[in-house]
Amino acid sequence: MHYRNPWRKLLLVLLCGGICLSLSAQFRDPRPKKKQPNIIVFLVDDMGWEDTSVPFWTQLTEKNKRFRTPNMERLARQGAKFTSAYATPVCTPSRVSLMTGMNAARHGVTNWTSPRKDNNSDAPDTQVGAADWNYNGFSPVSNVPHTVYATPLPALLKTAGYYTIHAGKAHWGAMGTPGANPYNMGFQVNIAGHAAGHPQSYLSEENYGNMPGKATVQAVPDLEEYYGSGTFLTAALTQEALKAVNDPVRLQQPFYLYLSHYAVHVPLQADKQYIQRYLDMGLEEPEARYASMIEGMDASLGAVMDYLDAKKIADNTVIIFMSDNGGLSLAPPRGGQPFTQNAPLRAGKGSVYEGGIREPMLVKWPGVTPPGSVIPQYVIIEDFFPSVLEMAGIQLYETTQETDGRSFVPLLQQPSVTDSMRTLIWHYPNKWIPDGGPGINYKSALRQGRWKLVYDLLSGQTELYDLETDITEKNDLAAKEPQRVKNLTRLLSAELQRRHAPMPLNRATGKPFPWPGQQPL
Template identity: 50%
Template sequence: MYKRLLLSGLALTTLASYGTESAAPAKDKPNIIMFLVDDMGWQDTSVPFYNNQTSNLNTRFQTPNMERLARMGVKFTEAYACAISSPTRCSLMSGMNASRHRVTNWTLELNQQTDATSDVISLPSWNYNGIQPEGADSISNATPITSLPQVLKDNGYRTIHCGKAHFGARTTPGEDPAQMGFDVNIAGGANGAPGSYLGTRNFGEGSRFAVHGLEKYYGKDIFLTEALTLEAIREMDESVQMKQPFYLYMSHYAVHSPYDDDARFSGKYRGKEDKQLNAPLNESEARYAALVEGMDKSLGDILDYLNSKPEVAQNTIILFMSDNGGQGLNNVRQGVENRDQNYPARAGKGSAFMGGVREPMMVYWPGVTRPGTECAQRVIIEDFYPTILEMAGVKSYKTRQVIDGVSFADALKEHRINPDRTLIWHFPNLWGETQNKEEGYGAYSAILKGDYHLIYTWETRQLRLYNVKEDIGEQNDLAQSMPDKVKELAKELSDYLRARDAQRPTLIQTNSLIPYPDEK
């Protein structure tokens, strides 16, 4: 369903230089900004993404520029990613479902898995070296692809990577965005988090998570989010001067840990009484809220840059997304573990439950999107690949890989949705931070079709079923009362995995592959 939201006169005034419903589509190739946030939960914003009602968590955060973008364009209320960073980023770059590209957990060092160990199951040999550029076929446990930025580059775009990459293992070509189709690489490498957000600490120089490429800011009192934004704006401006359309992949390290103190914003949150917790925010949560606001300021600075050049703004598409659910564990986040952090969704990053995969998403497409609307089209991260190419007007291209993603451009242009879209997740791995199978962590696969979400836990072979329309918190398991629905979804999930030859864990005791969900 496509809904039109009410706008204030002030909101409409701020949109003037960005165009309105009546604006004619630009004739030139549009600039495209893919603004990706790391570890941001769907409620970590003052923009409501559930039933268009402001939640208690929404009142915690101050994200005026996300509100601004929501007024400008379309808010998607059914957006999903993988539950872990690298799989999402590899799907975005390749258009493939994780079950096909097989980079199913986070990557870092060459030839090293990052999974936790188990006495019950052994894990398949997934592609822990990540995605790689075409021609890098000799690298084992990796997937060579025709990347999204490479296709854009081949079609006249200047492609800019800014921030976190995290789609290839260290020392492989895929570690370097410049070898993955980007003309410019700002601070992107194998690391999935910053060693530090602080310029005074040289962004973690000397650690395995050090951020490289920002040496000119070393020793300065500047936050990483700000430094990346300054560099992104400089490169956008360079593209404008070159009169070349640009694709900016603004991929923030924020809001991933460590929760270094962004003193520009943390003071307003420290000790603030919180409605969700019924308690004051602790130091960790205050710093987290500041990270969120710093990310939001980056979005605002980019919008301000575009606003200063109306002819550029009128020809620039902006897509906003997060790479996985917000952290649901109370070792870093305040509150009852797996309940408070992404409420009303259950659990968080790494989990099969909605808290692990549901994301905040917005799109502004001048002359196409209607200001202040929302869209219930179901979207998953691999859909961005064909969508961005369609937005860019790239109609004829060849890829090495099979594309699983489905363009959602028609949902923006024609304001219609496909209510039958089915989504699949495959994580035959063990995330290192928790193995709480009850809360959806551990090795799993899942399917979302219609109102029903089926989760299969590989180790226990348990099938759980939830009606997420009526029970977004996934508290009422319907598997026993709806066996026919379980059977239907288990077969569809299994057929999807079989078609992609998806890898499966093995039971150590019997040394046999664990059966597919429909073989239970």
Template identity: 55%
Template sequence: MKNKIKGLFIFLCLLGPYQGIAQSALQNKPNVIFFLVDDMGWQDTSVPFWEKITPANQKFHTPNMEKLAASSMKFTQAYANSVCTPTRVSFLTGMNAARHRVTNWTSAKNETVDYPDDKLSPPKWNVNGLSPVKGNERSVYATTLPQLLAENGYYTIQCGKAHFGAYGTIGANPLKLGFVKNVGGSAAGHPASYLAEDDFGYNPEKYIVQADIPNMKKYWHTNTFLTEDLTAEAKLAMDTAQMIKKPFFLYMSHYAVHLPYQADKRFIQPYLDRGLTKPEAAYAALIEGMDHSLGELMQYLEQHKLTKNTIIVFMSDNGGFSHAPREGAENTQNYPLRGGKGSLYEGGVREPLIVRWPGVTKPGSTSKQYVRIEDFYPTLLEVAGIKHYKTVQKVDGVSMTSYLKDPEKLDTGRVMIWNYPNNWTGGKSNRNHSWATSLRKGDWKLIYFEKEGKLELYNLKDDIQESRDLAATLPVLTQKLARILTAKLKDCDAQLPLDKTTGKIVPMPDQLTD
């Protein structure tokens, strides 16, 4: 018996240092804050993402974005998808939307959200969103980013909007997708109310999916705003990570600045004083409230001496909303970009992006490399030191680390595609906000509008506003890019809409030119 006890004692003594090494290795892994804003336009900030200051830059006040940009790398040509759920699924899976087929925003189980159209109908896209298990109908099965991070020692936090799966599906619950902490995330795509005094829109007489903001009841009946309450919860979650001595991955996914445009009393008055309409002033206050949240999280890192070991990524999930109740004529809100949310023109897909990787990214630097949301899947795994991982899906994203290390590095040969075989909102005012697929290669952008059976070609370097269609002028280049787009769509097994007249799938892009 004594020999057994002695052997156990020796084993524990030998094990102890290795436990310490393992814990130390975890503590040395970088923390990650991925700060995602909902519906924020490329220029909806006092930080310019173009070569010139725009009217929008002068309208909005985002001092904390300015502070972050001064210590980070800014990407002026970063992209997401044109609506929210496709972007969020691409971020969690590393897949292009053409491949994962969650091409539109999700609502309730098995329910399509596409508006009826007189000529086209959408394909059977994955209306149920993301699934962590195989075999669920109308869903994409994938190994998620937070799952891999959690398996490698990270405390994974979902705070704010989730919207990865439809109501009534497993993917609607972030805790089933690799997050170990969920605050406020469900199938809801926007809040019923930002006001805690309204219980964020909760109605005991009627279930409203937009009011499903879980784990936030303690703020009900208070005079607070959803943006600040989510920020407070994010800080508490980071406290937990420190107590259990784990690196954290905070997916800080604000519902702001999505509709409804409700006044954040902390920030709205100066915008009203400047003469903005009430909805536009409320929008500007949502922007500033979001920026204030960013500042609070940065201050938290400073107070807890975490700044040097925490990567911050700031991005939006799609282009800015460009219709009423926004101030101004339709589709002018994202100037100099054309279009807005729902469109494959630049205004619908180009996003503000700032990355701070302490010791790696050069403070105040700018990269002109075009990148996209799914690139963060391999990028964040790489910076977390996770090298040997397996996924059930093919990852389309490409690591950005070489660009983060060198702001001058460019790959103009990269091909990126978008696929939106859906009808976003219908209506004449939203023409060219639906039924489209597109490609970018170098400075060239090709868009295929499926309802019109039309190709448009733009040179983004010379024409960022996409005002001069060169398809007829440059037919050989148009044909070449159409063939590349077709090949990419086929590689992804992408879906296209159906022509109601013929009952057949619309032609591939290259069929319009051959």
């Protein structure tokens, strides 16, 4: 068990217990007990850093001008904008990190999980054997093969008195394992969450995939009342989520809403309310569909914020906005040239370059976040776990797992604080797509301060970038900074070994590829 409070403090409480109890009868604290805030995590799937009219860089880019996200702008005005927020290259690892506070190198769910049990989703490779990763995902129950066992965030919140609601994409574990079902994670309500990582259809005209004789494992459950109604999946999930929130609001019970949209993952299907604007702009059809899905997602955020205002609970509600990985940059299904959709960031989903891991992140905590603040300190998806617990006022708790995340609450209180010594790592010992791409397949990376190391797990090749002067990662400084490369490679190796990270196998020898910096096989 891992405890999140010093034992010394607990011992002190026990020693003074008798004195404190006797005094409490005479001296009661007249101050009202601080009310637990409602907490909303608004998670988007496959949304890129620039896929919004809110600039997360030092300037407004041409891509920013393409999208219309007025409610993200509204949230940024009311809260804090993180300009260096990170997730993992693909979806399931990020979602497991958020749920457990563990880095992907530690929890071992390093790739997206198949809906089907015992199905390794890695693309086939004739020379490289699959790493021994947890391809059945995350489990709140021990001894499930090829899963990581951990204490989930909503279970801790539920124990602390929160009403816990899940709406949308789950994708933590395969069918037939406990991790597939949000109820097993501590959620009291589940709306449309199951093992699949994308919807079969966003269209009510297609019953969100539940057409007789045509349904697959990706068909979205639970939304029968919207069939044929013309309601896009994003809007249907929003309406159902807000219905579920009505119960705790009526009972004046704090709630945790995890609104995890399937948008903007493929299939790219037009949200008819918004697409014409983008066609009129001259965007090619795939990009117009994509932009319409972004605007529909933003309308969902607006509906949530309007609801909080109408119920007069906005002042006691935290909203955290995040994407689970970088924007998709494969063309098709996107338009344009492959791996350019997130420029000036390099590459996209599946890559350890910035385009695959840097995300739009906004946080509003009334009374804590200075409105309109900008936070330059880099953070990562596993930081959500301790941050949400701190927001909820949960100080003493225990977990099965050792966690890696660090609370970003101090940054919300003092946005200008930075820590250039903090080390972030990414580990992707998997093969995502057959043909690869920039920073895709069998890569690890590390960031410390302004410096970022990219490491090829198969060849041992290293790249070094100064993100303060080169956000595009075009100027490889490895040859000019050999000692820095050596030091960061050692640090990456130590972190991967400390967390027992899975490594790909060399088929010729049957052995794992060496840790970074060690001699090749």
